[in-house]
Amino acid sequence: MNEFMKITERKSNSTESIDETICSDRIANSSVYNSPAWPPDSWLFCFLIALKIVVMAFIIIAALFGNLLVIVSVMRHRKLRVITNYFVVSLALADMLVAIWAMCFNFSVEISGGRWIFGYFMCDVWNSLDVYFSTASILHLCCISVDRYYAIVQPLDYPLIMTNVRLVLMLAVVWCSPGLLSFLPIFMEWYTTSDHLEFRKKNPHICTFTVNRIYSVISSSVSFWVPGMVMIFMYYRIYMEADRQERMLYRSKVAAALLNKHLQINGISAGLSSLRQSVDEGLVSEDKAAAAEAVATDPGSSSKMKRERKAARTLGIIVSAFLACWLPFFLWYVISALCGYRSCYSPPWVVTLVFWVGYFNSALNPLIYAYFNREFRVAFKKTLENCCEASSYLVCRKYSIGRDPPITCSNASSELHGNNYLRAEAIVQRFSNLSEQEVINLRQSEACI
Template sequence: MVENETLLRTAQQTGQQEQSPLIWAVPFLYILMIITVAGNLLVLLAILLNEHLRKSRAKRFLVNLAVADMCVGFFVMIPAIHVIEANGVWEWGWQSCLVWVTLDVGFSTASIYSLIGVSIDRFYALYFPIRYFNNRKNTLTTNALMLMAWLMAIVVAFPMFITAKGFSNWIPSVEENSRHECIPPVEPESKGYVMYASTLAFMIPSAILIYVVVQFTHRMRQRLDLKIERAREAVVDVSPSEVTAASKRITPMGSSAARMQQGLSTAEPSQSMEMEEGQMLPGYQEAMQNVERSDNDTLRKNHKNKNKRMTPTERKLKKAIREQTKITLMMGSIVITFLICWTPFIVMFTSFPFMPEFWSSDDGIWINIITWIGYTNSSLNPCIYAIMNPVMRKAMLNVLNLETFRQKM
């Protein structure tokens, strides 16, 4: 009896010692998983239930991205949290390990290539807005890019099952170690697959996305410079006669103010100095304000007359370009977030076969942290939609039935 109690106490102490050092983070990881699934589901419903968003080419890519991210949250994050709770032990057999890792690699790759599809669409809309506007109902290219994301997921994930010397030794490794851990093919015998997957799933997409972000920044700077130039032209277009006519239409006090101004120019230096110190004649400041307001009204009327001369098609195109600019800014934020979240994982995954002792020396702490930083990217995308795109934010609030409450606030 005493011997049994001793064995039980020893087992309990061993279990406490073997508790995962990241067990404290489990509640936060569950919250992150819920945000990922619910947030991307909300994006899907917001687009699918809104006819205007549903017909948009750009929003179709967001649907593809939201599906991939939601699958990461449901099929990948939940088992990953359970592994942390079980101190890194995979408890469901080697067959389920193969399925889980395949889904992990596949859905993450689909999410990455969905970003590439979005970026290509934004690049086209930003550099060729008229052609994009005219072909907005042509969904052939859009559907092809969406399909490409899932085909690339298959191309990257399924070569893991090829057992070849120097390329992948994953299946024998999983069969041998499935009772202890479930990891992708990152052992030294799988260097070929690691380089293959990291190149297709991370390095090439990252290079494309970095190039697109640079082009986004360059194009947005060009548009800003153009707006500044047009604003200067609008000021120059106001002739002196228009300003003089505007000043004559002010109140009688304004005419007396003009005489005051003329009187100031002929006044003695001592009198002028006194007025500069604040001793203005009655009504002078108010008259000058009336002149400024009249000039501003003239500028605004001039600008409105220019807008009235635009044809309906030109106004529609201008509105479309403005909307595309907002979407482009949002997509630039999404791409930058992706690079921040996944770059540490790229470095870790690529170095695994070449530095196995280094990565096995920390009991998996940094491996889990870096992996979850990558997963966090799937949680942040819906937040970026809601913050940066007013149309998406309104559609998401409508799904939650909060739009009426927001209007009352």
């Protein structure tokens, strides 16, 4: 009897650990076990599945093309080639890789009903790349905030602080350090428990990312909590310093303009008392005019301050979007690992939501640059116009080669087309010994000018 009780106790303990592992596996990836409350053949179920696929595909496409637009715009426009935008280009590259390696694999799991079709080894590769590129993207945002801090708080020392060597060093740290958090512990199997490893070997068609408590605390601190606190602190200092500099610049320019104006009116030998009285009387009515005159006297410093303010505002919006996108995921990530996946159960749709809201941050950064930064907005517009012109030219050329003459491939007026066609006919009459194909090619080339 005692022997039977010991066997039963040992069996219940092992069953509890296996149940905890399976439960954690069911929560770690939302599409492993889908148990909808409605029948699979209902119209609501089909609508939600279609909506999920459309939203995920939209996020992937927006992240790919939006970040590609950032890279091409900076490469094509010399005005954007500053140190801060090199961080932006590197961030865009990291977000593109998030879309390619993290989102696409997750999307394949979602549309296949939770089944992993790429094998045991590729499961570790996917988890490693997901952690790697997501961490790299967050660290880039941290570097951008530090760069903006020195540019605004210490503008005179900024060229000495942020040199090309330091830029390369920071980018090297940003791209190399996530490997110690992703590839090393995942392939060495330090990130999870032994029960989960046994479960994975028996179920290679299920790819989940179940972590132990130590790895969850370390990885979330390096990937989110520490960079997030640094960004919040840097932005707070940037905002306070930018506000202080703007107020000091405004007051100094207004005082200088008022002093100059009243000295001209009252004469250079005017007394300080009369000058102070005149300033007090006319300060309210002449405040705006003096501010405009101050800006006109030194447009360089004022425009530079405006650019720094816009950069600080853009940084604040980026940080706010970053926190709104990634905070739900990392809260779920840490709470589930510390509390236990069995005790702190989350529905599958909640896990899918926090994953893809975090992924959405990679597609959101180019939109923030385009909307809140005028230089990027102008560069994006020019880049898209050039792409449209190149596409229309290729379509026009293909259309002109595939059809018989005469054709019209230009957007110019009909009078211009008539003149071009008459000129072609004159050339044909002058050289009457041309072959038929040469005449056709000549007329087509004149029609497309």
